[in-house]
Amino acid sequence: MHELQIINDFFSKVSANNKHSLNLNDDVFFHRSKSLVISVDTYVEGVHFINFQKPNLVIKKIIRSSISDLLCKGVNPKYYFISGSGNKTTFTKKNLKLISKSLKEEQKKYSINLCGGDTVFSNKLSFTITSVGFSNKIIYRNKAKINDDIYVTGNLGDSSIGLKVLQKKIRLNSKLTKYFIDKYFHPNLHKNLTKKLLSFANTSIDISDGLISDLEKLINKQKLSYKLYLKSIPISKNIKKLIDLKIINKMSSISQGDDYQILFTATPTKSRIITKVCKSLGVKISKIGKICNYSKKSQIIDEKNKKIAIKNKGYIHKF
Amino acid sequence: MHELQIINDFFSKVSANNKHSLNLNDDVFFHRSKSLVISVDTYVEGVHFINFQKPNLVIKKIIRSSISDLLCKGVNPKYYFISGSGNKTTFTKKNLKLISKSLKEEQKKYSINLCGGDTVFSNKLSFTITSVGFSNKIIYRNKAKINDDIYVTGNLGDSSIGLKVLQKKIRLNSKLTKYFIDKYFHPNLHKNLTKKLLSFANTSIDISDGLISDLEKLINKQKLSYKLYLKSIPISKNIKKLIDLKIINKMSSISQGDDYQILFTATPTKSRIITKVCKSLGVKISKIGKICNYSKKSQIIDEKNKKIAIKNKGYIHKF
Numbered sequence: 001m002h003e004l005q006i007i008n009d010f011f012s013k014v015s016a017n018n019k020h021s022l023n024l025n026d027d028v029f030f031h032r033s034k035s036l037v038i039s040v041d042t043y044v045e046g047v048h049f050i051n052f053q054k055p056n057l058v059i060k061k062i063i064r065s066s067i068s069d070l071l072c073k074g075v076n077p078k079y080y081f082i083s084g085s086g087n088k089t090t091f092t093k094k095n096l097k098l099i100s101k102s103l104k105e106e107q108k109k110y111s112i113n114l115c116g117g118d119t120v121f122s123n124k125l126s127f128t129i130t131s132v133g134f135s136n137k138i139i140y141r142n143k144a145k146i147n148d149d150i151y152v153t154g155n156l157g158d159s160s161i162g163l164k165v166l167q168k169k170i171r172l173n174s175k176l177t178k179y180f181i182d183k184y185f186h187p188n189l190h191k192n193l194t195k196k197l198l199s200f201a202n203t204s205i206d207i208s209d210g211l212i213s214d215l216e217k218l219i220n221k222q223k224l225s226y227k228l229y230l231k232s233i234p235i236s237k238n239i240k241k242l243i244d245l246k247i248i249n250k251m252s253s254i255s256q257g258d259d260y261q262i263l264f265t266a267t268p269t270k271s272r273i274i275t276k277v278c279k280s281l282g283v284k285i286s287k288i289g290k291i292c293n294y295s296k297k298s299q300i301i302d303e304k305n306k307k308i309a310i311k312n313k314g315y316i317h318k319f
Numbered sequence: 320m321h322e323l324q325i326i327n328d329f330f331s332k333v334s335a336n337n338k339h340s341l342n343l344n345d346d347v348f349f350h351r352s353k354s355l356v357i358s359v360d361t362y363v364e365g366v367h368f369i370n371f372q373k374p375n376l377v378i379k380k381i382i383r384s385s386i387s388d389l390l391c392k393g394v395n396p397k398y399y400f401i402s403g404s405g406n407k408t409t410f411t412k413k414n415l416k417l418i419s420k421s422l423k424e425e426q427k428k429y430s431i432n433l434c435g436g437d438t439v440f441s442n443k444l445s446f447t448i449t450s451v452g453f454s455n456k457i458i459y460r461n462k463a464k465i466n467d468d469i470y471v472t473g474n475l476g477d478s479s480i481g482l483k484v485l486q487k488k489i490r491l492n493s494k495l496t497k498y499f500i501d502k503y504f505h506p507n508l509h510k511n512l513t514k515k516l517l518s519f520a521n522t523s524i525d526i527s528d529g530l531i532s533d534l535e536k537l538i539n540k541q542k543l544s545y546k547l548y549l550k551s552i553p554i555s556k557n558i559k560k561l562i563d564l565k566i567i568n569k570m571s572s573i574s575q576g577d578d579y580q581i582l583f584t585a586t587p588t589k590s591r592i593i594t595k596v597c598k599s600l601g602v603k604i605s606k607i608g609k610i611c612n613y614s615k616k617s618q619i620i621d622e623k624n625k626k627i628a629i630k631n632k633g634y635i636h637k638f
Contacts, residue, residue: 001410003438010415011433014422018432020398029398029434036355038434040400040449044441079339079348081359083447091320091638096329103333113337114330115348115357119322121638122363124443128402130359319410319440 002318004217025221026141027069027205037133039069045125050166052125055095057185059102059127064187065208066129067110068260071189072206073138074198079115081130085122110191139264142221143203148265148291150226151201151274153190154284155236156211158183160256161248170247179238187260192281197264200274204264210257210314212300218263219291225298228289230308251300251308257315265291321637323536344540345460346388346524356452358388364444369485371444374414376504378421378446383506384527385448386429387579390508391525392457393517398434400449404441429510458583461540462522467584467610469545470520470593472509473603474555475530477502479575480567489566498557506579511600516583519593523583529574529633531619533582538610544617547608549627570619570627576634584610 001009007024015021020031029038043062045052052058067077082103084091103114115132162184164170165177172180197204205218211233215226233254235243242248266274271287278285292298300308320328326343334340339350348357362381364371371377386396401422403410422433434451481503483489484496491499516523524537530552534545552573554562561567585593590606597604611617619627 001412006410006415006438009412010419011422011436014419014426015433015435018398018434021432021434024433024435027435029400031398034353034355034453036353038400038449038451040402040436040447042402042404042437042439042447044404044439047440079337079350081348081357081449083359083361085361085363085443085445086638088638091325093320093328096325100329100333103330107333113340114334114343115337115340116334116343116346117330117359118361118447119325119638120361120363120445121366122443122445124404124441124445126404126439126441126443126445128359128361128437128447130357130400130449132357134353319405319407319438 006319022140028073028138030138032136035134035136037070037073037075037135037138039066039131040128041066041069042126042128052090052095056098056102059099060106061185061187062127062129063103063106064189065260066131067112068187068189068206070131070133071191071194072204072262074194075133075135075138076191076194077110077112077131077133079113079132081115081117083118083128085120086125087121087123090125091119137198139197139201139204141203141205141218144219144222144224144265144291145202145267146224146291146293147268148202149268149271149287150215150228150263150265150289150291152211152234152261152263152286152288153193154188154261155234155239156207156259156261157239157253157256158236159187159258160253161239161242163258176238184258189260190262190283193262193278193283196277197262200266200270201264202266204262207259207261207263208257210255211263212255212310213257213314214263216313223294225292225294225296226289227292227298228300230300230302232286232288234284234286255314325638341459347392347457349457351455354453354455356389356392356394356454356457358385358450359447360385360388361445361447371409371414375417375421378418379425380504380506381446381448382422382425383508384579385450386431387506387508387525389450389452390510390513391523391581393513394452394454394457395510395513396429396431396450396452398432398451400434400436402437402447404439405444406440406442409444410438456517458516458520458523460522460524460537463538463541463543463584463610464521464586465543465610465612466587467521468587468590468606469534469547469582469584469608469610471530471553471580471582471605471607472512473507473580474553474558475526475578475580476558476572476575477555478506478577479572480558480561482577495557503577508579509581509602512581512597512602515596516581519585519589520583521585523581526578526580526582527576529576530582531574531629532576532633535632537582542613544611544613544615545608546611546617547619549619549621551605551607553603553605574633
């Protein structure tokens with residue numbers, strides 16, 4: 001079974017009488033009259049991060065990954081809880097110092113505050129982060145409209161190359177190695193864009209499992225399809241180099257996830273204001289495709305105007 | 320290192336500028352102007368529950384253990400999140416059905432609603448429960464006053480015997496076996512007492528680590544001591560039988576924790592109203608001792624009016 005199946009088959013009904021759970025399909029809980037937004041995510045060693053050799057970097061990554069769920073929906077995170085399961089070798093004084101230093105740095109960078117959590121003994125290292133924000137408005141999933149433009153912030157794929165380097169699946173020169181590993185550990189969140197998003201995005205999600213996988217999740221309860229243009233999908237100059245050298249291919253690198261960029265759709269009339277706002281904030285923004293009628297099949301068009309067959313849509317959480 | 324040391328040495332400072340964290344010393348986050356109360360707890364197989372042979376019972380126990388943190392502070396839990404880490408053998412369809420059935424039953428019993436969570440792959444089974452309630456008032460820790468009476472609800476120790484039976488450390492007849500195992504899996508929370516507590520308790524905590532351990536936590540930032548009378552500490556008739564048979568001793572059985580009864584202190588003038596309220600709600604209540612001046616050493620007095628030397632104060636979360 002995969003995660004979505006578990007939620008649909010066993011947990012959706014449990015939350016059926018509770019409209020604030022958003023059918024467990026939105027990655028957050030939203031209580032409008034309490035202006036309350038909460039997300040909960042668990043990160044396991046060997047699944048969500050390779051190991052704990054660099055506790056300071058792992059902590060930064062998981063904090064950002066967690067608050068990204070709120071930021072992509074137009075909500076500034078304000079508080080967070082961290083619950084860590086570990087043992088004597090993972091929760092050493094040295095590691096705890098590094099964890100606490102990273103938390104302080106992330107708190108400053110993203111204006112968030114530690115509120116509590118738990119520390120428990122386990123021979124398997126994992127963390128659960130609960131992020132809390134206050135807003136009486138959020139951008140929901142499944143609110144795309146036919147003919148909407150599809151946008152994505154920043155670049156995709158850098159993080160996945162960083163992971164491959166760390167896993168020793170790719171060897172690169174020291175400059176590129178440093179670049180991609182840094183991108184893997186430090187997702188570049190766009191906190192300054194968050195509140196603006198509310199004024200133009202019809203629907204949004206953060207890219208954690210891969211562009212295609214998350215785009216399909218974004219509209220999974222709607223009868224809609226999409227058309228994406230591969231050449232418009234933003235990548236860094238450094239990824240372009242690897243593609244030119246045939247070390248990787250573009251379609252695969254944008255489908256690995258872990259990017260934490262914001263994917264959203266907007267009515268075409270918003271195009272100018274989106275460009276203007278993003279320019280003024282220094283946020284790279286790319287129009288990568290269109291939302292289409294359900295009668296058309298979803299498709300990705302390559303540089304030569306040919307349809308691409310999608311083999312691997314992205315990361316699937318399997319059990 | 321143990322848990323309190325980790326929090327004090329590495330995390331208290333991280334949350335120092337955030338008054339709502341209550342110095343990470345209260346088991347909950349409380350934001351008065353938002354009327355928001357949140358607790359986060361993680362439960363690991365082999366530490367917080369023995370195994371997953373009875374998923375339905377384990378889930379009930381951890382949900383109750385989590386909402387107990389709010390109930391003991393005068394707050395009704397309203398929402399909860401469950402984040403489970405497991406694998407193919409733990410998250411089978413059969414087990415997921417049992418989990419979902421138990422969640423529905425607990426929701427009905429305690430008027431709580433599932434709001435979200437996460438399901439991730441891990442070979443070590445664990446759950447993190449985030450409980451949320453709304454209240455502009457809570458009962459804090461460390462607000463005891465000299466000469467306060469010390470009260471506890473229900474009976475202590477039943478759960479710890481249930482654990483020993485499950486661990487095959489004690490063998491009992493089938494009737495007692497059933498009784499104690501039931502007490503282990505189904506902590507008896509006093510939801511109806513919660514709101515009343517606000518009107519008479521000066522300070523409160525739920526008993527998870529053991530009576531003495533939790534009493535000391537309750538006043539750990541105050542210069543106070545306590546005097547407890549062993550004979551007043553409430554136990555069930557069934558535990559009394561085991562004590563009479565010298566299978567266990569009272570002091571040890573009340574120090575094992577996992578009781579989820581409410582321990583609180585109150586000004587002596589509240590004595591009559593407490594008795595009256597608890598009687599009308601059908602909640603067993605026992606006055607077990609006094610809060611004393613710091614110049615006196617904390618003490619426990621046995622049936623023969625002698626001081627007891629405390630060997631094991633309760634469960635300590637060690638790393």
